Each structure stands twice: as structure tokens, then as C-alpha cells.
Amino acid sequence: MTKQHSNSVVKIKSMNESDALLRQFVGYRMKRIYMLIQEDMTRVLEPFGLRIGTFSALAVLMDSPGISQTQLSRILNIKRSGVVVVVDELENVGALERRPVANDRRVYALHVTSAGITLWERAERAVQGHETAMFSELDTDDIEQLQMLLGRAIKSVSGRGESDKK
Amino acid sequence: MTKQHSNSVVKIKSMNESDALLRQFVGYRMKRIYMLIQEDMTRVLEPFGLRIGTFSALAVLMDSPGISQTQLSRILNIKRSGVVVVVDELENVGALERRPVANDRRVYALHVTSAGITLWERAERAVQGHETAMFSELDTDDIEQLQMLLGRAIKSVSGRGESDKK
DNA sequence: TATTGTTATACTCTATAACTATA
């Protein structure tokens, strides 16, 4: 690709091995992979009018319908102010609604609409298929292994002070 | 913590399980973990006057001294304009220098100074120790497994069009 | 007083595009 420019500057091994030292860090590997996933995920979700943030919110709300924005913010580990934007966006496309709560007029109960459910199901299938394709060099056992290790890693990593960091 | 606010709004299982549906996606798990790592990494690197970006650049340059900024940008998967900032920052603290190249006066050969090497060695130890602590619930075999799977995943994921996307 | 949702603002990281000096 392009010219190698190999006379004056040190020749590097290969585009994919020259960060060998960096790759010994789990965190860096994670970052690198996540960046790629994020990029593709954004493209996969675009036709559905979703972003990673709105897709994630939808997933949580499919799981736990009726929760408040504050609860959603805690689950997604983002601030309440960030949730407003996400919920606005989903409400604007008719995927969810803010329902008033009788006992407490400060909060909204978030509910995915039937249109939202359909949207979620289609998007979810697309994302699943996409992940499968992405990790195509890993077989089923590998993925399972990876999921298990990531699951334990996330527990281990977030074990110290999940909720209200400072 | 704080009050559970459990009367009017649906009670959710637990702060750590309420994103169960989301966690089935490898990408989401990766994001969640990377966010936590990033946060802690930033804190670990701060006393050394480094950020994740400058730490990464240093790692690459320890591995491949003498490369150009353009080469560095390709390895780190960021744009050349981004590299300028990183290199400026490292040069300002005396960790590396831009050496003119005889045959081509457009490029600089990047070299870590001896002070930079010392800095790197100290920071690297701190980060290593930190990663070990972070993944404390995973034993040595687990980490090795994880590294192997991530290594294969990153290959699989980036297999299509590494260098000049589009 | 404390909390929910909201708004405005700022910060970080990265990308895009235009420029310069060399090739």
C-alpha cells in the first residue's frame, strides 16, 4: 500500500506486528478491538436509526421495562444528563415513551413501545449476525470462553465502587 | 446505595445484573471493560505525566525506534494530525526527540531519549502491576487464554482493510 | 433538604480539511 518509504526511516516489521510491545497489555488489546467493533457497530445500527447509545438503552429497557432515567443512567454507567439525550432520541422515533408515575411526579417510567420492540428485534438480529461475522475466526467454544473470561473480568474490574464513583 | 426508590418505579434486579441482555454482546462487554480500564489507566499514568495516548506512542517507539510520525500514526491507528499532539507532548517533557533525516527533509525520525526510556520503564511497571491487580479474579492461565483469544479476535476483526479505511 | 429530569457548558479524543515545505 502506497510506497514503503524505506530508505531514510527505519523499516518496520509489518503494519500488524509493530505494536507488539503495546499488545502485551490487555487494556490496549481491548481498546483496539473495541474501536473496530464500535466503528462497525455504528454502521450496522445506522439503517435502523440507532446509535450504540440508543441501542444499549433499548436493550436495558427490554430487560427492565418501567425503570426511571436515573436508574437507566446507573445501569449504563452514564450521567443522568446523558440519558436525557438518549431517551429524547428514542422517544422522537417512537421507540419508547416516558410514562408519568402516579406516586412521584418527578420521575418517568420508561417503556418501549410496540414499534420499539419491533425495531429492537430487527436491530438485535443484525447486531448478533454482525458479531458472529466479526469474530468469525473464533469458533463457538472460543466465543463462549471469551464471553466467560470477559464476564469474570468485568466483575473483577468493576468490583471496587461501581455506583457513585466519588 | 442512597434510597432504592422502590415503590413507584419497577424494581430492578441489581445494579450489576440489570444489563443482562446487553451483556450477551461481546462488543458491549468489551466497551464496559475498556471504559473501566481507561479510567484507571489514566489515573495510573498521571503521576508520570503521561496519558494513554503518549504511553502507547512510547511503547511503539521503544519497539521501533526511528520511525516517522506517519508510520506511528498507522501503527496506532490515529491520524497524522493526532500524532503531532502526542509527539509534541512527549518532546516537551524530554521523553523523545524529532531527529532530522538526511535523505528526506520532510520527515522526522522519532527517538526515545534516555530520560524517556527511564520514564517508560517506570510507567510500564506501574501499568503492568495495575493490570495484574485489575484482573485479579483471573488467574495466570485465564489471562493467557484471554490474551490469546483477544489476539485472534483482533486479527479476525481487523482482517478486512487495516491501513487506509476507504 | 434531597432527588428527578433538564439545560448549558466544557473537556477529551479523534477526524477532516487546508496549508507549507519538501520530494
Place this chain on the structure above:
DNA sequence: TATAGTTATAGAGTATAACAATA
């Protein structure tokens, strides 16, 4: 013409802080 490095600008994602309504 093309490339290396640079600069200015903008966008995405998220955090901080202040505010009104409600508890």
C-alpha cells in the same frame, strides 16, 4: 503531483454544574 508534518476546526461522547419541579 504526491507526501510529511502542521494547523485550525468540528464532531461524538461524556462529565460538571446549575436550575425548576417535586418529594
